[in-house]
Amino acid sequence: MLAALHNGTVPRAEARRGTAFTRGRRVLAETMIRDLHAPGAPSPASFGRKAATLARLHAMGAPTMPGFAISAEAAARFADEPPARVLGGELDAALARLGDEALLAVRASPVERAWGGPHAVLDIGAGAGRLDALAARLGLRAALDARRRLIQGYAVGAMGADADAFEAALHDALKDAGAADEAELDAAALERLCARFLEIVEDETGAPFPEDPRAQLEGALQAMARAWASVSARLLRVSRGGPERGGLALIVQSMAMGLGEGLSGAGRAGFRDPNTGAPRLTGRMLWQAQGDDALSGARAPVLVGREERIAAGAAAPSLEETAPQIADALRALAERVEHELGDAHDLEFTIENGALRILSAEPMRRAPRAAVRIAVDLAQGGAIGRRAALLRIEPRMLNELLHPTLAPDAPRDVIARGLPASPGAASGPLAFSAEAAEAFAARGARAILVRVETSPEDIRGMHAAAGVLTLRGGMTSHAAVVARGLGVPAVVGASELSIDRARRVLRAPDGRVFAEGDMLTVDGGAGQAMAGAAATVQPEFSGPLAQLMAWADEERRMKVRANADTAQDARVALGFAADGIGLCRTEHMFFERGRINVMRRMILAQSDEDHRAALERLLPMQRADFAELYRVMRGRPMTIRLLDPPLHEFLPHGEEEIADLAREMGVSAEELARRIADMQEFNPMLGKRGCRLGVTLPDIYRMQARAIFEALAETWDGDQIVDPEIMIPLVSARREAQLIRGHIDEVAAEVARETGRAPRYRVGVMVETPRAALRAGDLARDVDFLSFGTNDLTQMTYGLSRDDAGRFMRDYVNAGVFPEDPFHTLDLEGVGELMLIAVERARAADGSVSIGLCGEHGGDPASVRFCELAGFDYVSCSPFRVPVARLAAAQAAILARDDEAAEGAAGAREDEAAQ
């Protein structure tokens, strides 16, 4: 399997969709015309989604109109050949079944709904010669109404006339008649309008309007096929992610007339709340109307549901109130459709003199929360399986459910846009520094921390803040990564803003300025910074969502751990049901107040004694941190990464801070500043950090190992309460891992002797340099686990700093230089290949080595899928992304583990979606 992945990089799901196409193509050409009321479902690949759904609606007893579908293959030929020649006798036979007198509608039935398609042409057959017969059936006014609709629709849709001329003529007619809308026009006015329309046709197109019904039909068929093949339509399809030459089938049906006597009208009804998914009758319709009239906005529509009408304060009675039996019929039918087609659908309907006609059923649009509720409802009702329900939910959708969001209707006074770095919305007073944010927090207000960019010293302030806004940095800048880790909404790289340091104000591009304390709002989902406070909606993690996640946990093979540095992080992670900690960054522990200066004295010590003395002061602090974490994580695995950042990151920058530290250390500020300057690096990312510290200054790692082991002894409860996994960062050579493992093992033996409590632990390496990936076979022989640090691995594989990439990543992705931001979704062709090489070599060297991923990609569904296919043991991500990863892991397992079953499920999904 690895070899297969190695060669191609087509994700599974796409490959499968490809197969469905191929399957479809094989059955093409059996027949050109398919009766929509004949038994059996026509293939969507031949006759389009709409035709397939109509046939299934008819089969379940829905009152659909008789008609037939013309295959996409046949329709494609209409562009060059008259439909009659293409279809021959089949067309005559099919039309004969509909009867000579029927008005007809021609509708598009694309193979995939998302591809769109040309407008329907309605009322075909309402030529001059048929007017009397029509008037006899519907009344003269309705017959003329159908005729003027045909003339306009056909002229615009099939003859290329400009719609504006018809709209202008209609406008004149309404004015002449003193009518508010076209429903008020009487037969005489409509007759004059028809005459005027015929003139416009001749003026606009130079040809007379074809009064022959058969000519109208064939003209409409050919025009729709040609429109589909036009350059602009092809570009549009490509822009929607479809193929340039997708298939378009055409549907010919008897018209359901929403015009005429009795209760007649047309509209579209929904049956669940699009935001919550709860059952609720919604939608709009119009009396004396056809097709999409209710959505056109020309007349004030009638609401379908009573509740909705009351909520909207509308005066006109709803359809449910006017015709409760029709509303009941719609509701009953919708329930049946939902169950039989396996998804919630909207129904397009016409009421023809009191009789309900169904024109189409389309899957309803829904917000993430509704999607979860519907999937769970369907699975619980037996309409679909649990696996199908799990596959229904795009894992990223969960992001929106796990953070507060702006109320949908809240007004947004947007002052600048940036990158949506950490989801959720938050409002609070502007704070220009971490200290200010903490000060606000002390007064009970959570601030919006606004910085040019953040650094590790801002973490306390970010913790205290409600939201973060930076002017520089990309999706994986410090601010973005930390904010996601903390679950704090963040917008980064809002480069239109500027900070005027002198006046201590934030300046918006429109000239407005904001001082510290002014209210701001950030929407980390939309990447917007707003003036003022906006209302937010709190998330909930219960009900259908909790059920879905329980099912996900039953299905997934991979463990999902969280990146958590503190006991607080760990508790959040457990709240999201993480299986353990996959990355505990020990350096963050040193930034806390009361520690940072000890850390600095250790770093800047000039004698071995001072260095050791500082380490001895740090030891009990680290031990206490670990003990606290062990108690929270009791019984779960916990990966602790040894110190990683270059030491200069811990040093003070400002003059004041340097002066303070100098006083404490008893050296001159000048001397200290010089020593600090000496430690600066050109490229800290590629400098003396990670295990390079451990190799050159082993006492630091030995102190950390001691803290890890002593904390195990301290929290001993019959046995050690967690099994720590000690991770060595930034390895590039086998000897580094060997040397540091030697130190760890030595310290473990010392602590065992001193405490009488021999620790169990594992030692592993973080694979984050290309060289470590290439040499993973060697490394696996010396350590117990490998964890891919894909942030750094991506940086080094591309030669691209995540912090600096923000300046051009958007341009790059927009220009298609990179298909996606590789810090967001694993680059399978480069980074992914290195990972596969590494996994293959590591497993060949030692089949028992554990393999995981920690880093931002652990919360990215596509990356999680890759890890499942590559046989990873776990992924680890920010606590707030754990549910996303759990669902993604379940989906990947369903698709990968049980290949046969998945093939079936995917097939079922196709069919469901085909309705």
Added chain:
Amino acid sequence: MLAALHNGTVPRAEARRGTAFTRGRRVLAETMIRDLHAPGAPSPASFGRKAATLARLHAMGAPTMPGFAISAEAAARFADEPPARVLGGELDAALARLGDEALLAVRASPVERAWGGPHAVLDIGAGAGRLDALAARLGLRAALDARRRLIQGYAVGAMGADADAFEAALHDALKDAGAADEAELDAAALERLCARFLEIVEDETGAPFPEDPRAQLEGALQAMARAWASVSARLLRVSRGGPERGGLALIVQSMAMGLGEGLSGAGRAGFRDPNTGAPRLTGRMLWQAQGDDALSGARAPVLVGREERIAAGAAAPSLEETAPQIADALRALAERVEHELGDAHDLEFTIENGALRILSAEPMRRAPRAAVRIAVDLAQGGAIGRRAALLRIEPRMLNELLHPTLAPDAPRDVIARGLPASPGAASGPLAFSAEAAEAFAARGARAILVRVETSPEDIRGMHAAAGVLTLRGGMTSHAAVVARGLGVPAVVGASELSIDRARRVLRAPDGRVFAEGDMLTVDGGAGQAMAGAAATVQPEFSGPLAQLMAWADEERRMKVRANADTAQDARVALGFAADGIGLCRTEHMFFERGRINVMRRMILAQSDEDHRAALERLLPMQRADFAELYRVMRGRPMTIRLLDPPLHEFLPHGEEEIADLAREMGVSAEELARRIADMQEFNPMLGKRGCRLGVTLPDIYRMQARAIFEALAETWDGDQIVDPEIMIPLVSARREAQLIRGHIDEVAAEVARETGRAPRYRVGVMVETPRAALRAGDLARDVDFLSFGTNDLTQMTYGLSRDDAGRFMRDYVNAGVFPEDPFHTLDLEGVGELMLIAVERARAADGSVSIGLCGEHGGDPASVRFCELAGFDYVSCSPFRVPVARLAAAQAAILARDDEAAEGAAGAREDEAAQ
């Protein structure tokens, strides 16, 4: 071949040596004892190098002493078993051939000379019972001298006695006798000394001295075998790069007595000047002496050659003066040895009552210049082939021949040590800034530029300086790379020094201070900074060296190009016979005075017009640069790399410079400083540089392409005079190369239209990110050549900045974490593997794509060898390294191309070395 390289990483040469071992091992155990005067050469693998050489000396008629060698396999068993039991009757027979009365010497004969071995034990057999017979032959005094030597030598070498006790007793004896050295002791004094020595043996070892000659012989054999197997000897061998358990054969010979009547003595003679390789009789000897007495320093030695004695101003007549016939015999023998063994040897000799005896011949130690002369002499004399001569010279040696060096005997007042970053030595006044160095140059003095570290703005100063000394940075820091490129001697990372900015002095660790203008000397070969000016020796590139390089050029397959940015560089490169330019870095052109501010205005422009205006001013400057380069390089290929560094590298840093530029640009200094600060990056190496500039700011690359093409038109001479190869830096995605190639092709078409001169050119990418290596197949489809930028590729594969690695690289290499500095010698296991993957994929995609390497590794012989094996078309390196690369390429071609012949040559070398 690639696949083989891919799987293993054992360099060829080592693999071959391994084969030689195996071959040797197969013939072991044929016999345990080998007569040194029997016909045929004993195998060095069984009987050691010394035995093999002695047999060949005998065969060519040299007066060697009779004797036999005991195989290493047999000798190894002596540690546990008495030699008589191991050797049985063979020993008795061999000893019988030497006669009962002969005094014997036992000498070590290790399989490889470099492994060393225990001291010889001489005068075996001079027991109490043999004294009279010995006295009858040599005289009583010499007999007693031999006996006291045996007692001391055997007691120390075979019985483990402390040498100091014997030395003290000798000292007492000299004092008692009022003698200056042991040669003045008379027989009576020596008799007393022997008696004293026998007491010391008993005191020291608790055992009596064994007077039985056979017991002495077996004791010496066993003791030497045990010493070889001891722990300390094993460690010593490993530290010298040998195997822990190497083979030691033993040689037993009749003693050549340098004691006694007539002309008797011993010494060692050389026949060529060790510095120049010119014929010259050298060496030392002593009358009435044995073995290494002349080298021990106990007595003032007699010089062998007359010239050398006169040059040394010594009073004692040389051997050549005392015994011209012996000197002539030595010289004649040395010539024969040189021709027959195919190398210049020193001869160890004894004169026994006027008769010359040869004890051994060992390849002479020699300086690089001598090595070249000797190899060329040998090949011209027909002693060895030209290929063998080429393989004799370690290419790195040439470095020393191409730069001025310190006179060998010049006194060195070393004030600090650093890394030997750029070879050669130079003296000059201290300059603390590039400006100061230029000022000195203007006054005709080339300075030593002393900086904490250098930046691109220092390049002018480095050009003007005689040498460079930095306090920070590694072998691939800016200072080191640029200095090597310029051929300026440099010492970098001399961290013991400090610069006191306030007082503007350089402070040495011993407290001395140096002000601007004080004379300093740097030795870039030794990595030393010295006070004062020291005498230097100028290099020459003629005579034997020129001959050797001509042979190299006949043998090599790969082209060797130079990295050259300016016409001056290019002329230096042509002086070293470079085949073309492999890397012309266009950015250096912008740092020149009069350009840098235009460049800055382009970068900081706030309107498109300002940006374009600045580019239009840069265009003629670049065009002139290229035209000048084309004229120098006429007819040779030339690879031009488009702008690579991040733009902020061009911006001013100091307040004054910023103020100047602000004035010029008409903005406030504050505003300009803000814009400059905004452009800073966290990790410039991984930032917005290389083709990321070209993609996001295409006008810059378009201007450069235009300059390249317009310069072709300008220098047109019937046809364009060079074929430029345009190289796109820092590619990580195929689309980048496509976009930029598109711009280049467009500009080429424009220039062709405008000038009527359509340029021929090739476009390629620099492979310097791991991702570009992995995607090389894609890239090869879009471009004409790939050039590996191994500096950056190494940085990214290791996740290690070359500028920051200096802080710990030495520790890392010393601790064996990295076997070598990967910026110096290609890391075959990581970087090399990526390169092989890339070559394989690129060639598979397009067999015609050219593949080269540019960067520091192009001048590293091991890396050049790798490129030959991997099928590269060329390597490119600093001009001063071109000869090194030419020789390395020739060696690699000899070893790789003609595998059979190379096998033979390697075998021959083994044999030669075995002499």
